Amino acid sequence: MNSVWFKPELANLIINTNDIFEQVPSIVTDIISGRLDIADLVENMAGVLTNKDPENRAKGMSFYTKILKGLPNDYLNDLQVKFISKFYIDRLKDNHRVIPPVIEGYSVLIDMTEYNIDNCRDFLTVLFREVTCQSQLRQDRYTIYLIIKKLCEKDIDYVKNLGPDFVYGVISAMDGERDPRNLVFLFEFLQFFLKSVPLGHLAEEMFDVISCYYPIDFHPSPEDPAAVTREQLANGLCPCLCAVQEFGESCIILLVEKLDSNLRLAKIDSLRLLLECCKSLKAETFVPFVKAIWSSLSRDMGHKTDDELKLLCHEALSAVIAKLETIADTDPAFENFTKLILISCQTSIAEATTVAQFVKSAKILLTTANAAPQACEVIARAMIPATVAFYEFKSSPKLQIASLDFLGDLYVLAKTKGVMDRVQLQVAEVPQVCLAAVSQTSKEFQMAGFRTLIRVQDCLKADLVLPFVEVLIHNIQHSQDNDLLSISVETIHAIARKYPELIMELVVKGKCNIENLEQDKAVLQKRLNLLSNLASIDDFTKVIIEEMLKIISANDPDALQVVEALSGSISIASVFTNEKVTQIESDHGLIDPVMTWLYKEITSTNPESLAHGYTLIANTIGSLPPEKQQNILSKHTPQALEQCMKDDIYFLIIESLYSPLHPTVYTSKFEEIMTVALRVSLSSENEVVRTKACALIAHLLNKAEHGQKFELLYELLKTKLAACSRDDDSLCPRLIILYGWITKALIMRGSDLFLFWLQKIVGVLNTKEYCREGSEAIRLIMTEYPEYLNVKQHCRISLLYKQRMFETFSGLSCKLGNLTPDTKESYLLSWAYVMEKAPKTVLNNQAKKVTPIVIDSLEYDHKDMLNVSLNVISHFVLAKPVVIVDSLQTILPRLVQLSRYMKSMDVRIKSLECLYDIANTFRTSILLPYKQDILLDLAPSLDDKKRLVRSVAVRARSRWYLVGAPGEDKIN
Structure with missing residues (x-):
């Protein structure tokens, strides 16, 4: 058959042979090797290319185009490309059946290295004249658009010179396009085309063609897994509509x-x-x-x-x-627009009778002020005095409180936008309004006044400090409200930064008298909280810290309260920076007296009462640089280990020393610390101590640097645990929990070694005796703890560790085999813990596997598991409806049953929301068989004792009632 390529008989062979296209690779090989010239090939195909039957001519062009596609882009020379270009242009005038392979072939030709842009002028002229784009099939229309795009990208300057005829051709080609895939391509291309090619007098016509799609009204089929979405179309169309000034x-x-x-x-x-x-x-x-x-x-x-x-x-x-x-400098439109908004909102605020009405207008004004500095000046000049007057004359307390918050917002914006110097007179009135508010007995007024004062502290005058301090100290001495106490301390702190001398005189050496803290035992803790907070300010640090350390060092009965106050303040990162804590430790030696105090109190005081002491040590060490941490460990570790051998309770001191260390810190005692922690985690009868020991093991594994240091600790851990007896019934539950901590530490640092320990945990999920501990270990791995394994304690946290945990657990759970009724709940609960924290994209990838598990979980009386399962089902209904549709017969009755689950309002609400989403997502034909039963079953929820549940029930039942109603959209 090879000899036929060189003979005119090739035409008949193409016409009469169905599998002729399989020979294309051989022909391409002959062309590339030089045995066959592509021009001769055209001559040999003349019989099929000029055949009377259009189908044969179309077949011939398809054959030639496939050969062209098989050639390397750099094979054809300039003359050959020019010859083929003219050949294809001539074929455009042929029967409509011939057009598809012609335009496909020309698209391939454009990609040839030697293609000259001059070749396209005649092609485009004939294409736009002879071929009606919208009468072609979808793929062929796409090819036409692709050709235009390729030519623009090849030489946009040449395309610009083609003039209005080319622009009109493009308009005509796309006019009436309805396929969403083609439209997505067109909208993306047009964003470039419109900005690159002058439209001239055709701008209006081009806009009309594009704007006919606006707004996008398109609903993809739920059964299409790769459907174009309405959002894709809308996002593509939007930039096209305003791409050029002519469209404006x-x-x-x-x-x-x-x-x-x-x-x-x-x-x-x-x-x-x-x-x-x-x-x-x-x-x-x-x-x-x-x-x-x-x-x-x-x-x-x-x-x-x-x-x-x-x-x-x-x-x-x-x-x-x-x-x-x-x-703004050349046109009054900006000023007029700003004043239009201002007048409208001023009127609305003046007439407001509810907070919602006030807040609506206030937010509009804040948006206006935030948009531009000049607008901010206009709004602040007008609204600060107006709001002050509003506060003074309005009788509604809620509106007055809202106006105080608004004043704070305006002040912050004026400062942020750099117009404060132009509105000084206006903002000077704000602190006086705050004083009027805090002078009232109402907690709400005081909270709002203090909140605003903290924000506007820069404009507080010295003569107002004393009246504010009187109110603040009164609160600290007499108020029992934690929120009011907290904001009172925060306010004094804010004033102290502006007026340190006044606060030192009025508060530290006056009302709170640092030199005689014991004068008023009733409010000692409140005074200590305030003073420890103020200690973060340089002007107050030495006076306050030294006095507090005296009390701790003297083992005073009030030392416990001093430690609690210091611990609470130092743990607030926004108050005490790492640099400040380091300075305090260096200048005053905070850790030593606290450690001495802990040793004296640890055996005689409830461990929970000393928790603030351990936290204070940990937070202080965690704020120090590595070299200082190393020095502290060298100083305090020997005594801590010695005492721990006598009583496990001393391990709490070891944990506070070693948990907050930098990863770069390492001493020769680490192996001994790991050994002691392992012993305590498995043998101590104190649950708090056991948990701290497990957490410290996790910290050591997580932060140990890669290489020999990590390997030493890890091998020590494995060796010690391998020696533990698995026959001890009291030991096994503790081992499983420890495995959870080890797994958590390793997976968070990104180590593959976590798999060994996770396999052990998953393995016990199928045992009746330890399945509950297994699910608890899974919960522990997925849960974020504020006191363990976090950034503040310098731990390594892999960004994708929850995703990795989901994928690994999913794979391991498949190997469990058949679950018994005694173990299935714990197994499903473990899945719930994993799914709750897994990213939604990961759930989507495993939707088919996860869905049956979630549906099974709906049968169990476990509030946390039900909440997670309902959230996942609701997500799948909206994101992956295909995996839910076949299970509706099972899901719907369980959701209805959970809508009456009396142990949790959240479960009832989420089940009703899920029922609403189902009715709002699936086709009417799918939902109709269930409609009447659902309407009857939802009736009791309308009388639920909780208003929020009743509200959601009405929404869900109303949506089900509309299923199949006349005029309802059949594809929701």
């Missing part, structure tokens, strides 16, 4: 019209389009439309339930103001 006026008219629509999606898309317009269009374009834009935005900013709509309205308003500010 038409685009804004269009979006303003759609903003007034009753369709939510039309509003959302219009707001996003307005944001896009602000990025690409000139500010002058917006000037004629600012009143219409404000009218539409102000209406939707007050929506009661749609948070996304409100947020987009605020973003759009901010973008428009920022855009108009760019022409």
Whole structure:
């Protein structure tokens, strides 16, 4: 058959042989080797290319195009490419059946290295004249668009010179396109095309063709796993509508019209389009439309339930103001627009009778002020005095409190935007209003006044410090409310930073008298909390810390309260920085007296009472640099180990010393510490001590540096645990929990060694005796603890450790075999702990495997497991409906049953929300068989004792009632 390539008989062979296309690789090989010239091949195919039957001609062109696709891009020379280009152009005039392989072949030809852009002029002319794009099949239309894109990318300057005929051809080709995949491609290409090719007098026509798709109204089939989404289309179309200045006026008219629509999606898309317009269009374009834009935005900013709509309205308003500010010096539009907003909101605030009404207008003003410095100045100048007056004349306490918060917001914005020097007179009034608020007996007024004062402390005058301090100290001495006490301390701290001398005189040496702390035992703890907080300020550190350490060193009965106060303050990172704690330790020696005090109290005092002492040691050491940590370990480790051999309770001191270390810190005592921790974790009868020992083992493994240090600790651990007896019934549960801590430490540092320990845990999930401990170990691995294995303690935390845990647990659980009724609940509970923390994208990848597990979990009376399972089902209903649809017959009755689960309101609410999502997602034909039963079964939930449950039940039942109703969208 090979000889036929060189003869005219090739044409008949193509016509009469069905599998002729299988010979293409051989022909390509002959062409590349030089045995066959591609021009001769065309001559030998003349019989099929000029055949009277269009189908034969189409087959011939397909054959030739496939050969062309098989050639390397750099094989053809300039003359050959030119010859083939003319050949394909001539074929464009043929029957419509011949067109698909012609345009496919030309698309391949453009990719040839020697393709000259001059070849495209005649091709495009004939293409636009002879081929009606929208009458072709989807793939062929796509190929036409692809050809245009390739030519633009090859030489955009040449394409620009093709003139209006080319632009008109592009418009005609895409006009009427309806396939979503083609539209996604077109929208992406048009963003480049519109900005690169002048449209001239065809701009209006181009905009009309593009804007006919706006807003996107498209619903993909739930059965299509790779369907184009409405969001993809909308996100692609939006930049096209405002890509060039010529579209500006038409685009804004269009979006303003759609903003007034009753369709939510039309509003959302219009707001996003307005944001896009602000990025690409000139500010002058917006000037004629600012009143219409404000009218539409102000209406939707007050929506009661749609948070996304409100947020987009605020973003759009901010973008428009920022855009108009760019022409503020030459056009009054910016000033007029800002005043329009100001007057409208001032009126609304003056007429407000509820906090919601006040807050709505206040947020609009804050958005306006935040958009541009000039707008901030206008708003602050007008609204700070107006809000002060509003506070003084309004009788509603809630509105007065809201106005105080608003004053704080305005002050912060003025400071952030750099206009404070221009509104000094206005902001000077704010502290006086705060004083009026805190002088009232109401907790709400005082909290609001203090909150605002903290924010505006820079403008507080010295003559107001004493009145504030009187109120604050009164609170600290007499208030029993923790929130009020906390903010009172925070307020004094804020004032102290501005007026340290006054606070030292009035508070530290006055009302709280640091030199006589015992004068008022009743409020000692409150005074200590305040003083320890103030100790973070340089002017107060020496006076306060030294006095407190005297009490601790003297083993005073009040030392416990002093330690608690210091521990609480130093643990607040925003108050005590690492540098500050290091300075205190270096200058005053905080750790030594606290350690001495702990040794004296540890055997005679309840361990829980001393918890603040251990926390104070740990937080202090954790704030120190590695070299200082090393020195402290060398000093205190020998005594701690010696005492721990006598009594396990001393291990709490060891844990506080070693848990917060930097990974670079390592001493010769680490192996001994690991040995002691292992002993205590398995043998101590004190559960708190055992937990601390497990946590310390985890810390040592997690932070040990790679290499010999880690290997020594890990091998020591394995050797010691291998020697433990598995026959001891009391030891096995403790071992399983320890395995959980070891697994957690290793997987968080990204070590593959975690798998060995996780296998042990998963293995016990199928044993009746220890399955509960196994599920508890899984919970421990997935849970984030504020006191263990965190960044503050310098631990290694792999970003994907929860994802890795999910994938590994999923694989190991498959090997468990058949579960018994006694073990299945613990197994499912373990899955719940893993799924709760796993990223949603990981769940999506394992949806088919996870769904049956989640459905089985709905049968068990375990609140935490039910909450997780309902969340996962709700996620799958929205993200992966295909995996849920076949199980609706099982899921729906269980959800209905859980809607009456009296042990947890959250379970009832989530089950009802899930029922709503199901009714709002699946096809009517799928839901109709269940409709009547669901409506009857949901009736009791309408009378639930909790209002929130009743509200969700009404929503869910109403949605089910609409299933199959006339006019309902068949594909939701």
